Amino acid sequence: FPQREIQESAYQYQKAVERNEQSIVGVNKYAMSDEIHRTDILQIDETVRVHQLERLKATKARRDNGAVASSLEKIKRACNDDENTMPAIIDAVAAYATVEEICVAIRDVYGIYEEPAF
Structure with missing residues (x-):
């Protein structure tokens, strides 16, 4: 029952946002639709993973x-x-x-x- 109530509430809220009855700044109010928002993706060097695995292996050997x-x-x-x-x-x-x-x-x-x- 609680899950159903949460789902229904979320559905009604989403419908209100889409009908502009509920405002969300940056989504349907004061949104910059012509501006593309670009977020850089963090790239982690493979050597970091290898180094961490080596440290883990050494820690497990010492403990x-x-x-x-x-x-x-x-x-x-x-x-x-x-x-x-x-x-x-x-x-x-x-x-x-x-x-x-x-x-x-x-x-x-x-x-x-x-x-x-x-």
Whole structure:
């Protein structure tokens, strides 16, 4: 029900904008239609990616993998016990667990959210 209400509200708002009943500066009010807005796309050199991957590999080689595994288990326990996960996450970060490893630990407990179909 809430999703349906949000969709209906967004639809009505968009219709009002298109009929000029609702003004949005730069879209349907005070818009410069003859001016082309160009935004430069950030180009990152491939060497940056390679360098970051090398740093990640070196960090994983230096860290205490036992401490990482233990901290990830603490995250899972906190999730299962419905406790505050922040202290366990901070411990995992201090042990050099990656964001991906932390997310996987949380995902193992909670799964992946999928919006229900109507």
